[in-house]
Amino acid sequence: MNTLETEWLSRLDYGEAWELQRKLVKEIDREERSESLLLLEHSPTYTIGSDRHPEHLLYSKEELTRRGIALYEIDRGGDITYHGPGQLVGYPLLYLDAVGLDLHKYLRNLEEVIIMLLADFGIAGSRKPEYTGVWVGDSKIAAIGVKFNKARARRGFVTSHGFALNVKKNVEQEGFQGIIPCGITEYGIVSLETLTGKELQVEEIGHRIIPYFAEVFGYDKSTRAESLSS
Template identity: 65%
Template sequence: MLLSPEELRKQGIGVFEIDRGGDITYHGPGQLVGYPLMYLDARGLDLHGFLRELEQVIIDWLADYGIEGGRKPEYTGVWVGDEKIAAIGIKFNKARKRRGFVTSHGFALNIKAGIAEQGFSGIIPCGIQEYGVTSFEDLTGIEMSLERAAREILPHFMGRFGFDPASAAGE
């Protein structure tokens, strides 16, 4: 955190400590935040497999727009070059009535232009000092609503995790 408690109060910024993987991040306007709740054993996934599949959902959507998203071996999340476009912080809870894990928390995908300056200027995102942050609109110049991004990402999510796409359409 780069801001003092007084500066946080002055700017109306709330800080919440939560129990999940990752370090400090920003959640706010201009981000598509998704919190998939899944029983991993039902999908044949372990903890790392789930993280990689979630990253791939976002990488696949970015590819629809000609953006080459990728991974950095030492960090979780989705990157475009040396800038992070999506942060992922998951908590893996032991299932109560069966073996395995249930996920909580999720991803934050930066959509709106200028989010690096607006949301991340007072923190060291994910504790990573050497790399920056970007957004879909900053990369493409295409205006994208959060609703449209969610609609377009959902089929990638459904396919990657083996859900029936018709169930997402309400059919």
């Protein structure tokens, strides 16, 4: 089995994490580093993906400054979304060989990891065919947006960006009211705390998601969780 390095980075500003991803993607391409899964929280941030619908941002620049919310136009797929404290963000940096490559399956696999985690809490996560992400009923609990970076040293791609899972209740109230999330108006947002009625810690959920990630993507489950440091 391929080696997967997992790292809990605690809270990191978005720009710093984005720069780190770009650095590690190059190292993985050159086989100077093992494939990696970065787990973290972000300071309050809106990111606009390659679909580029700035009209889905409802706050002015002045209001963003007043609220302390950063704004980035980035190179992942998708529309606008929110990242902030109380949300588990996962950045898988994986090499995908060009032989038999199915990019849509990669997205479905990310969804499956989160659906399996939700099942551990007795929650039925689901997909909506017209949208990428994970849903509970008609409320979105996890957003997914990725980039496939063409490898230069090998034939294939190295992934970056990834998923954002709403863990804490505060995520539902803080940030999402300033955007039309992913351009979707007909559905709402929900968190794991709201669904379980329990107080949860983001780092705890980070620990718990690793075995499911390892299972879906073919890594050794028994060693993955140990490599996430507190």
